[in-house]
Amino acid sequence: MAETLKLAGQRVEVGEGWTVVRIGHLAVNGAPQGTEGQAETARALGYGDDVTRMNRDHEVLHALLASWARLPASPTLARVAGHIVPKDEDLERAEEAAVLALQRWLLMVGRDVLELARGYSE
Numbered sequence: 001m002a003e004t005l006k007l008a009g010q011r012v013e014v015g016e017g018w019t020v021v022r023i024g025h026l027a028v029n030g031a032p033q034g035t036e037g038q039a040e041t042a043r044a045l046g047y048g049d050d051v052t053r054m055n056r057d058h059e060v061l062h063a064l065l066a067s068w069a070r071l072p073a074s075p076t077l078a079r080v081a082g083h084i085v086p087k088d089e090d091l092e093r094a095e096e097a098a099v100l101a102l103q104r105w106l107l108m109v110g111r112d113v114l115e116l117a118r119g120y121s122e
């Protein structure tokens with residue numbers, strides 16, 4: 001059973017092992033890719049072998065961060081989804097770093113990202 005969160009102009013759908021962020025009529029699919037890179041990221045952030053949860057938290061946090069900043073959507077996700085926005089590498093690098101840092105920090109302080117996001121869902 002999938003769950004839908006509404007964070008600013010984004011609909012975040014979370015199911016068993018997959019996450020989709022819809023922005024307008026376009027979407028970003030955030031299913032784990034089974035790559036060593038993702039497995040390494042999961043371990044480095046503190047998720048151990050739980051790549052699925054790392055992946056879910058990552059997509060949810062991109063959306064949540066935008067919502068906190070009162071943006072209609074994550075600039076990175078909007079571009080990845082296919083919205084025509086100019087690519088700003090500095091901005092996307094900063095967003096990615098913020099999301100990864102938040103993931104690590106929220107795990108360290110024992111906060112569940114999905115639970116947190118539910119509290120902000122409209």
Ligand SMILES: [Zn+2]
Binds near residue numbers: 058062096099
């Ligand atoms: Zn990202």
